[in-house]
Amino acid sequence: MNELHSRVLRQKDELINDRRWLHQHAELSWEETETADYLESKLREIKGLTLSRPTPTSVMAVLKTGRPGPVVAIRADIDALPIQEENELEYCSVHSGVMHACGHDGHAAILLNAVRILCEEPELLKGEIRFVFQHAEETPPGGAVEVIAAGVLDGVDEVYGLHLTSILPTGQFGVCEGVLTSATDRFDVTIHGKGGHSSMPHECVDPIVTGAELICALQTVVSRSIAPADAAVLSVCRAEGGSAYNVIPNTFSLTGSVRTYNEDVRARIEQRIKSLSEGIAAANGAAAEFSYSRGYDSIVNNTELTIMGRKLIADTFGAQHVTELSPIAPGDDFCYYSQKCPGFFVELGAANHALGSDAPHHNPKYRMDEEALVYGLEYTVAILRSRCGE
Numbered sequence: 001m002n003e004l005h006s007r008v009l010r011q012k013d014e015l016i017n018d019r020r021w022l023h024q025h026a027e028l029s030w031e032e033t034e035t036a037d038y039l040e041s042k043l044r045e046i047k048g049l050t051l052s053r054p055t056p057t058s059v060m061a062v063l064k065t066g067r068p069g070p071v072v073a074i075r076a077d078i079d080a081l082p083i084q085e086e087n088e089l090e091y092c093s094v095h096s097g098v099m100h101a102c103g104h105d106g107h108a109a110i111l112l113n114a115v116r117i118l119c120e121e122p123e124l125l126k127g128e129i130r131f132v133f134q135h136a137e138e139t140p141p142g143g144a145v146e147v148i149a150a151g152v153l154d155g156v157d158e159v160y161g162l163h164l165t166s167i168l169p170t171g172q173f174g175v176c177e178g179v180l181t182s183a184t185d186r187f188d189v190t191i192h193g194k195g196g197h198s199s200m201p202h203e204c205v206d207p208i209v210t211g212a213e214l215i216c217a218l219q220t221v222v223s224r225s226i227a228p229a230d231a232a233v234l235s236v237c238r239a240e241g242g243s244a245y246n247v248i249p250n251t252f253s254l255t256g257s258v259r260t261y262n263e264d265v266r267a268r269i270e271q272r273i274k275s276l277s278e279g280i281a282a283a284n285g286a287a288a289e290f291s292y293s294r295g296y297d298s299i300v301n302n303t304e305l306t307i308m309g310r311k312l313i314a315d316t317f318g319a320q321h322v323t324e325l326s327p328i329a330p331g332d333d334f335c336y337y338s339q340k341c342p343g344f345f346v347e348l349g350a351a352n353h354a355l356g357s358d359a360p361h362h363n364p365k366y367r368m369d370e371e372a373l374v375y376g377l378e379y380t381v382a383i384l385r386s387r388c389g390e
């Protein structure tokens with residue numbers, strides 16, 4: 001057993017305790033007060049760090065070695081979701097209606113414990129490492145833009161991030177060069193018709209029938225307007241109108257999401273939804289009010305860093321732990337780090353069917369296999385040592 005692996009195993013109890021504490025104290029985006037206080041207090045116990053709060057609920061720890069070398073940043077997101085936990089665990093969220101259902105408790109625990117290990121032997125390192133515990137990943141426009149505006153990436157040469165995932169079994173690292181995640185956008189359409197008595201539709205402009213026609217037409221956007229080699233998803237997720245069985249309402253509204261992997265497809269879909277909404281409304285004598293909100297951009301993994309990361313994972317855990325990943329749909333505000341400087345974001349499997357830890361993310365029954373945290377910790381220390389090692 002190599003030195004790093006046995007060191008990581010000695011850290012396992014603390015790692016899992018941290019993760020469970022964070023899980024139990026899940027907090028929503030921009031409200032991560034207890035979480036940030038906990039992380040700061042634990043970081044304060046570690047010698048050799050400079051601590052700061054880039055924003056009220058984010059924490060940055062900087063390890064300055066005093067020796068020339070690269071400036072490397074690594075980010076863990078720390079926020080939870082507005083979900084009522086349905087797991088039966090002794091460390092379930094004590095905050096009603098708030099749950100770590102995306103694994104960010106694990107991300108924060110991994111990074112905190114990586115700091116502990118790396119700070120034991122700072123003389124083996126060069127350059128500077130910035131550990132960024134970032135708030136509000138779950139809620140666009142997201143915390144990344146705020147911490148970046150606060151300067152956490154100023155002068156940084158390369159940046160790293162990790163996400164636990166239920167799409168891979170525990171210990172599998174999903175690696176993808178180039179575009180890793182989708183851009184995540186939202187659209188809203190309100191059809192303005194003319195309400196009236198259900199028995200006299202000829203006196204009305206029925207926005208429900210127009211809306212239904214639009215919902216069907218939207219299904220042709222990806223199938224008819226996007227090239228087969230380009231992937232995209234358009235889903236209508238909310239449709240609302242009317243309040244009585246015998247009243248044609250004035251308005252009908254719908255909301256949906258769009259996931260794309262390149263800018264041309266993204267712009268094309270926005271334009272197609274707009275023209276279908278306006279055209280179908282006009283053809284029915286109604287009017288459409290359309291809005292399109294851009295969420296996170298795609299994370300783009302730097303080629304050189306991806307090649308390096310893939311090799312490091314294979315060298316550390318064996319080549320069988322590398323899964324070549326196609327771009328995945330969930331978005332992440334790590335995209336803004338990878339736009340600012342070369343970045344590598346890896347997906348780490350935490351699904352274990354035997355333990356029941358394979359529910360999807362953002363699900364009330366989401367659980368992670370805590371063994372994945374051990375892999376995450378070893379990976380994090382290994383990659384930072386390799387970039388900032390003597």
Ligand code: NI
Binds near residue numbers: 102103137
């Ligand atoms: Ni997440």
